[in-house]
């Protein structure tokens with residue numbers, strides 16, 4: 001045979017898998033970060049991989065997440081929220097969540113929308129690549145680090161001498 005026959009069953013299966021993947025992605029995006037309840041973990045850049053596999057045991061959604069900081073105590077909560085959200089999809093029988101060792105999360109994984117929301121709603125600022133900090137309240141770049149520890153290991157506290165506001169720095 002010179003031409004390859006396309007198996008229509010396979011095509012249908014692949015398009016189904018793509019649909020389930022889209023639904024699973026939306027279900028993960030519906031999960032907020034426990035610390036920032038109006039920011040999705042997808043916008044925070046935690047979602048690294050997502051695949052949907054169907055075998056004899058049913059359809060399994062495999063979600064690979066990367067932690068913003070390995071010491072964050074909220075990882076279990078995020079994983080179970082993701083599982084619960086994805087398993088609401090009819091076509092998904094099971095959802096497996098794995099915390100990946102790499103790549104290492106950095107602030108460039110945040111969407112612009114998430115950065116704006118963190119700055120406006122939580123006065124959280126991100127350290128820029130050159131190490132400087134931009135004040136989320138007044139936009140000054142004169143923010144100085146404080147020696148004191150932040151509220152969690154994921155964050156530290158800085159201070160803006162320009163508008164005299166404390167700001168949180170996401171590491």
Ligand SMILES: [Zn+2]
Pocket residue numbers: 135136137138139140160161162163164165
């Ligand atoms: Zn300021």
